Amino acid sequence: MSLRKGNLMDVRDDIQVLDATIRDGGLCNNFEFTDEFVKELYKMNVKSGIDYMEFGYKASKNMFKESDFGKWKFCNEEDIRAIVGDNPSDMKIAVMADVGRCDYKTDFLPKSESVIDMVRVACYIHQIPAAIEMIEWFHELGYETTCNIMAISQANLDQVKHALKTLAATNVDVIYLVDSYGSLYPENASEFAKIYLEAVEGTNKKIGFHAHNNQNLAFANTIETMSYGVSFLDATVQGMGRGAGNCAMELLLGFLKNPKYNIYVLLQFIEKYMVQLKDQGVVWGYDLQYMFTGLLNRHPREAIDFTKENRSDYSEFYKTLLDNF
Template sequence: MRNIDGIRLIDATLRDGGIVNDFYFTDECARAIYEANVATGIDYMEFGYRADKKMFDVNEFGKWKFTTDEDIRSIVDENNTRMKISIMCDVGRCDYKNDFHKKNESPVDLIRVATYIDTISECIEMIEFAVKQGYEATCNLMAVSKCSTSQLVKALDMLAASPAMGVYVVDSYGALYPEQIRRLTTLFYDMLTPAGKLVGIHAHNNQQCGFANTLEAYNNGAKLLDATAYGMGRGAGNAHMEALVGYFNGRKYHIGPLLDLVEKHMLDLNKQTVWGYNTSYMLTGLTDNHPRSAIAATKKKEVNFREQFDALEYK
């Protein structure tokens, strides 16, 4: 039986999946995801972003772009379960000093702060504020494939001294292979565990490595493992939660409720809003580029793959 001591599975379907459908999930669907996660034994469910309503038009997005405490409670009530509730906030896109209420007034347990390498100081300020308010907090270091080793060492040194619970390797572009994930996870582990921090992994599936990369990170010390139901997420999507639960199935996690969720909700969602591997997404992953061009090509049903590759290769 596989060692699951200390691992925590985080479901990001409403948050990363929300990028696909502008966060327009029905309450029925959100509640079904919540109930399936509870029954499966998932450790955390991320309900969405807490974006600044002064920066984003509330009429252009569903409520999980903003994820108020009231909206969460409408799904979970008092959340009398062992599963914890998470939200994500981007550096520079969240009015955190006004929107992070005291933990004892909120159903949220964990605040995950997403940052690029050049805004680590701002990320740590947000983490410090969140922890003072009573929350757990992590740093989700995006686009790690674009970072040099020296940049990472400097950032990890700062984060090791912060009150963050953990730090994530985030393969935003789905550009990394298992051997690269192994190297990065080892670096994060070696620099963070002496300070009592956990290492996390958030993988994208542009090159069909999302699940393999998640397992590679786990096998090299990562304890915070992200995934989504049926892989729902931006572009090529994420590691599939049902596959990850299947890997650990039996002692702590139980795959049956997730399979029901996929059958009853995710298959229809995938027909309404397209995500998942295709050649355009593979090319942006291969060339370590943001998937915006592949998203546009997919919407237009373009299949001029050689032209797409040449445009990416020489950027």
């Protein structure tokens, strides 16, 4: 049985907090944040001591029309620079690149010419070879890299172990355990975390965790996996993210003992910008329909539709999900 790392009272210097509000939250509003919102979020994150801020996706413009989305679906260099300038802060800038939905050979500058610090490569378990090709490309360009293996709760454990072994031999810096469907319980999440941590033992690679809140366990799973040695922790302001959302940054910063993290400026941001966003009708967060898809370990798309249609016939919806298992 692996022992917990650290305790509830001390600082863990290896912890790195990543704000994914624009990227995962962008899935709630088609990435249509105002520049003011993004700029103030950036400034707040810097003041809060956040370690990384993810701006959005680097999506293929051959596959997605720029006019159909807000700019953070594409994260053009000049759009990021319009917010952060040359990013004079200690906080690093991340973007996400999806396997199969990113023109990575044409859309990334060498790191020396870019304000981006880290590229997070998101893939499903069967796309690991493609992900590794991208990771090595980004590594060559000079970026920090992560591999975010999504929907891990549906993957075969032997495949997971094989993928981790393969990744451990690459130049990737961080491997992320991603509970895309919010279906992991703390006991599952920590078992996975131990497998990930063992796979990178003896390397300098770190393990990250990205939670979804379908069963109201995003925060619990984040601190549980952290307790066993996971060090890259994703969170979003008020948990803003697709469907049931993610681990709430305010809960995470409240929990962390490192005095470099400042929750007060986060609260000021929430009352000024997040309350407004909700008033404008942007919807996310735990609700029964997401609990069902989490429980049944499946993609939340039907629950998102249920939400959009303002339905409250929960029992009928649940029955339909069971019918289509």
